[in-house]
Amino acid sequence: MLKISDLDLLAIKNSNNKAILQLLYKNKKLTKQEISKVLNISIPTVTHNINALIEEGIVREAGVADSTGGRKPVVIEFIPDARYAFGAELSNKGLRLILTNLCSDIIEDCSFDLPEKNNISAMMTILKEEIEHILHKRHIDENKVLGVGLAIHGVVDEESLFVKLAPNINLKDYSFKMYEDWFDFPIYMENESNAAALAESILGVAKSFRNMVYVSIQRGVGCGIVIQDYVYKGKNRRAGEFGHMTVVVDGMQCNCGKKGCWEMYASEKALIDMRNKFGDREVTSISDIFAEYQDGKAEAVKAVQEYIKYLAIGLQNIILILDPHYIILGGSISKYADLFLDELNRKVFIPNSFYSENDTKIIISKLKENASVLGASLLPLQHIFFTDNKII
Ligand SMILES: [Zn+2]
Numbered sequence: 001m002l003k004i005s006d007l008d009l010l011a012i013k014n015s016n017n018k019a020i021l022q023l024l025y026k027n028k029k030l031t032k033q034e035i036s037k038v039l040n041i042s043i044p045t046v047t048h049n050i051n052a053l054i055e056e057g058i059v060r061e062a063g064v065a066d067s068t069g070g071r072k073p074v075v076i077e078f079i080p081d082a083r084y085a086f087g088a089e090l091s092n093k094g095l096r097l098i099l100t101n102l103c104s105d106i107i108e109d110c111s112f113d114l115p116e117k118n119n120i121s122a123m124m125t126i127l128k129e130e131i132e133h134i135l136h137k138r139h140i141d142e143n144k145v146l147g148v149g150l151a152i153h154g155v156v157d158e159e160s161l162f163v164k165l166a167p168n169i170n171l172k173d174y175s176f177k178m179y180e181d182w183f184d185f186p187i188y189m190e191n192e193s194n195a196a197a198l199a200e201s202i203l204g205v206a207k208s209f210r211n212m213v214y215v216s217i218q219r220g221v222g223c224g225i226v227i228q229d230y231v232y233k234g235k236n237r238r239a240g241e242f243g244h245m246t247v248v249v250d251g252m253q254c255n256c257g258k259k260g261c262w263e264m265y266a267s268e269k270a271l272i273d274m275r276n277k278f279g280d281r282e283v284t285s286i287s288d289i290f291a292e293y294q295d296g297k298a299e300a301v302k303a304v305q306e307y308i309k310y311l312a313i314g315l316q317n318i319i320l321i322l323d324p325h326y327i328i329l330g331g332s333i334s335k336y337a338d339l340f341l342d343e344l345n346r347k348v349f350i351p352n353s354f355y356s357e358n359d360t361k362i363i364i365s366k367l368k369e370n371a372s373v374l375g376a377s378l379l380p381l382q383h384i385f386f387t388d389n390k391i392i
Contacts, residue, residue: 016039016041016045016049017049017052017053018384018385019039019041020035020039020046020049020050020053021053021058021059021384021385022385023035023038023039024059024076024077024078025078025102025385027078028077028078029062029075029076029077029078030075030076031065031073031074031075031076032046032047032050032073032074032076033073034073035050035076050076056082057079057082058078058079058082058083058102059076059077059078059079059082060076060077060079061074061075061076061077062075062076062077063075078102079102080101080102080103080105081101081102082102082144083101083102083144083145083146083384084099084100084101084102084107084140084144084145084146085099085100085102085145085146085147085148085149085377085378085379085380085381086098086099086100086131086134086145086147086148086149086377086380087100087148087149087151087373087374087375087376087377087378087379088127088148088149088150088151088373088376089150089151089192089195089372089373089376090123090150090151090152090153090169091153091168091169091192091218091219092114092153092168092169092219093218093219094111094112094113094114095111095112095113095114095123095126095127096109096110096111096112096373097109097110097111097112097127097130097131097134097373098110098370098373098374098377099134099138099377100374100377102381104199104202104203104374104377104378106370106374107138108134108138110130112126112130114169120169120171120174124176124179124182127148128182128183131148131183142184142185145184145185146185146186146380146381146383146384147185147186147187147188147379147380148183148185148186148187148188148380149187149188149189149190149195149375149376149377149378149379149380150176150187150188150189150190150376151190151191151192151195151196151372151373151375151376152166152169152171152189152190152191152192153166153168153169153191153192153218153219153220153222154166154167154168154169154171154191154192155191155236155237155238155241156189156190156191156237157237158188158189158190158237160175160177161175161176161177161179161180161187161189162174162175162176162177163175163176163189164237167255167256168219168220176189185380186380188376188379188380189379190375190376190379191222191224191233191237192216192222192372192375193214193215193216193222193223193224193240193372194224194231194233194240194375195224195371195372195373195375195376195378195379196214196216196224196330196331196365196367196371196372196375197212197213197214197223197224197225197226197231197328197375198224198226198231198375198378198379199367199370199371199372199374199375199378200212200214200224200226200328200330200365200366200367200371200375201226201229201231202378203367203374203378204328204365204366204367204371210226210227210228210229210325211226211227211228211322211324211325211326212226212324212325212326212327212328213225213226213240213242213318213322213324213326213327213328214226214327214328214330214365214371215242215314215315215318215327215328215329215330215331216330216331216371216372217266217267217268217311217329217330217331217332217333217334218267218268218331218332218333219267219268219269220243220263220267221242221243221262221263221266221267221314222240222241222243222331223240223241223242223243223318224240225239225240225322225324242262242314242317242318243261243262243263243266243267244256244258244261244262244263245261245262245314245317246258246259246260246261246262247260247261247262247265247266247310247313247314247317248260248264248265251264251265252264252265262310262313262314265307265310265311266307266310266311266314268286268331268332268333270307270310271286271289271303271304271307271333272284272285272286272289274302274303274306274307275289275292275299275300275303275304277303278298278299278300278302278303279297279299279300279303286332286333286336287335287336289303289304290304290336290339293339293340294339304340305343308340308343308344308347309347311344311347312344312347312348315327315344315348315362316348319348319354319355319359319360320354320355323355323359323360324360325360325361326360326361326362326363327360327361327362327363328363328364328365329362329363329364329365330364330365330367330368330371331365331369331371332369334364334365334368334369335368335369337364338364341362341364344362345357345362348362
């Protein structure tokens with residue numbers, strides 16, 4: 001006779017527990033009867049698991065709901081401040097650190113310049129000290145912190161905390177394993193665009209969209225692919241490196257070694273270079289360019305139009321490769337994307353035999369510049385809220 005091993009029992013118990021938590025995470029308040037019905041598990045099993053979660057201080061009883069006959073059902077409520085997570089984004093712009101609760105409300109938010117360009121150890125010291133400072137200031141016990149998630153602009157192996165390549169911060173073959181001892185809670189790591197895609201699919205505008213591509217436009221261009229609710233990373237964890245697909249044969253030299261990569265023409269820096277090519281007075285930020293653009297200044301209008309042309313080529317290729325429901329524009333450019341979205345749509349959806357505007361929607365990130373760092377803060381939550389890993 002087939003016997004259920006202790007391990008299997010534990011797994012079933014664990015998966016019921018996670019399924020209940022995941023449901024409460026999404027709905028915030030439910031009765032035990034509702035939980036039982038949605039998950040198709042018995043009331044005694046729900047009660048058993050809820051009691052364990054109450055004991056852990058993650059959920060609590062919150063009065064009773066109206067009865068449809070018989071005893072009034074007890075409402076179970078999710079406690080947002082029961083646990084916390086830190087999210088950190090490491091880019092050429094520096095280090096940004098946030099503290100979030102279980103509802104991903106940003107409770108603390110601070111930014112630091114990188115100590116020296118390549119000094120990651122000094123940066124991690126800042127991270128450690130700031131985390132300690134925040135916990136002390138907020139009187140938060142370390143036991144209540146699920147972990148710290150790092151979003152890194154590069155190719156990362158999240159399991160071994162290893163950065164294979166992050167050219168914009170001069171990192172190559174660098175292990176973060178040694179920093180695990182620095183904290184009383186686990187460290188998680190993810191590529192910046194994948195972290196942002198995770199945040200968009202759990203918290204953002206793509207909450208209910210199952211297939212999408214997140215395009216992060218900052219100094220470089222990174223993309224995260226979400227397929228059937230999962231962030232897809234690929235065999236070598238570099239799926240979605242659309243920033244390095246060739247859009248111009250023998251084009252500009254990219255620091256990846258190839259020429260004519262999309263990010264050389266579609267990044268924030270590319271737009272600044274285009275604008276400075278057309279105008280006498282030099283600008284250094286995209287906010288200046290879009291201010292000029294709104295004023296109708298010829299050099300900015302020309303630059304933005306050229307920029308959109310290249311942005312559109314990459315988006316067309318992505319649509320042909322993946323046929324996603326949605327493409328989400330994120331990163332620093334997303335703040336201004338509503339100024340050029342109509343024009344971008346016109347350039348992407350030129351008449352062709354394959355796709356039209358009705359097939360794929362291009363939308364602007366709701367989380368904007370918070371997407372990556374919020375995604376980083378979601379990494380420690382995955383293990384308690386989701387029955388399986390959301391990044392594959
Ligand atoms: Zn490249």
